[in-house]
Amino acid sequence: MDNQANSSGASSFTSAMNLDQQGVSFIPQRYVLPPSQRPNIIHHHDEHVLPLPIIDLSNFHDQSRRYQIINEIRNACKEFGFFQVINHGIDESAINEALKAAEEFFNLPHDEKMCLFSDDVHKPVRYGTSLNHARDEVFCWRDFIKHYSHPLPDWIHLWPSNPPSYRKNMGNYAEAVQGLQNKLMEMIFESLGLNPSYLEEEVNGGSQLLAVNCYPACPEPELTLGIHPHSDYGSITVLLQTRSGLEFKNKNNNWEAVPLVEGGLVVQLGDQMEVLSNGVYKSVIHRATVNVDKKRFSIVSLHSFAMDKKIGPAKELVDDNHHQLPKCYNEFSFREFLQFISNNDITKERFLDTLKIMK
Numbered sequence: 001m002d003n004q005a006n007s008s009g010a011s012s013f014t015s016a017m018n019l020d021q022q023g024v025s026f027i028p029q030r031y032v033l034p035p036s037q038r039p040n041i042i043h044h045h046d047e048h049v050l051p052l053p054i055i056d057l058s059n060f061h062d063q064s065r066r067y068q069i070i071n072e073i074r075n076a077c078k079e080f081g082f083f084q085v086i087n088h089g090i091d092e093s094a095i096n097e098a099l100k101a102a103e104e105f106f107n108l109p110h111d112e113k114m115c116l117f118s119d120d121v122h123k124p125v126r127y128g129t130s131l132n133h134a135r136d137e138v139f140c141w142r143d144f145i146k147h148y149s150h151p152l153p154d155w156i157h158l159w160p161s162n163p164p165s166y167r168k169n170m171g172n173y174a175e176a177v178q179g180l181q182n183k184l185m186e187m188i189f190e191s192l193g194l195n196p197s198y199l200e201e202e203v204n205g206g207s208q209l210l211a212v213n214c215y216p217a218c219p220e221p222e223l224t225l226g227i228h229p230h231s232d233y234g235s236i237t238v239l240l241q242t243r244s245g246l247e248f249k250n251k252n253n254n255w256e257a258v259p260l261v262e263g264g265l266v267v268q269l270g271d272q273m274e275v276l277s278n279g280v281y282k283s284v285i286h287r288a289t290v291n292v293d294k295k296r297f298s299i300v301s302l303h304s305f306a307m308d309k310k311i312g313p314a315k316e317l318v319d320d321n322h323h324q325l326p327k328c329y330n331e332f333s334f335r336e337f338l339q340f341i342s343n344n345d346i347t348k349e350r351f352l353d354t355l356k357i358m359k
């Protein structure tokens, strides 16, 4: 295999970003997917089913409005496993500054970024490219930087110091999203019939991992993907995209594009939410495509409950005596998740399936 990363710092490694800068006119073989996994089959949304959900969060403190929002969230989570939010309360300037910091970071010289390279999922800050062998990071046309972000003072001093505005701008955005996820979690719990302050401590003390993704322009976008199909492991993910490219797998197992909504953020359910809801909600399987002439960025805030909290189906949603819902999943903590993904090649399988209680 060419340009293999090496353990001493991967100096000979070539990232997708680097290939783009070199102006390659075809993609190296290692990025070419088997035909069945290529992104060319897009199924347009069927007019007869619910439209892809966009939920307006304005006035959510107003009781009747909140009731309506919670209904919309319930429908979206049951039908799709994700929704987009608008009027979510995060300033446009905070978003734009975070995106600018991301762009400046990825424009740094290759060698400078490679100083942060690691494929160890336990590292609190790591720059990564397509050669990492975790399930969402195999041969894709993507460079990323991932860092823990909550509580901010514990982590921010480890973040990139270049560009100089990175910590401040990305930090402001991370804090704003953390606030939004608290609100969203309350509403999602309420939509499940749970108390809005359910697991409050584990939500507040949970982890936030920011994945800042850069998908360079790609000379052969029909042959590869920016990120391979996966579900996120945690509770919810809040995703900002600069152009369309995110796709999800619908109930008929077809890929559909998540349209770009100006000023909107995508909220996706992760595996922990599927377990907590006892399968009432499903985590969403998603992927990202790349395009021929434009770079795409996403800033993805991956939230999970407190590291060592074992998450199982909420007991309110399981009743062996008289309700219909049997317990469907075993309990697990986020730390166990990380341990599992670092020890196993799970490119083909949802980790979640290993938690299912066999009947």
Ligand SMILES: O=C(O)CCC(=O)C(=O)O
Pocket: 136, 211, 213, 227, 232, 239, 241, 245, 246, 286, 287, 288, 297, 298, 300
């Ligand atoms: O960039 C995207 O649209 C998807 C990124 C993603 O799924 C992730 O970072 O987990």
Ligand SMILES: [Fe+2]
Pocket: 230, 231, 232, 286
């Ligand atoms: Fe994801």
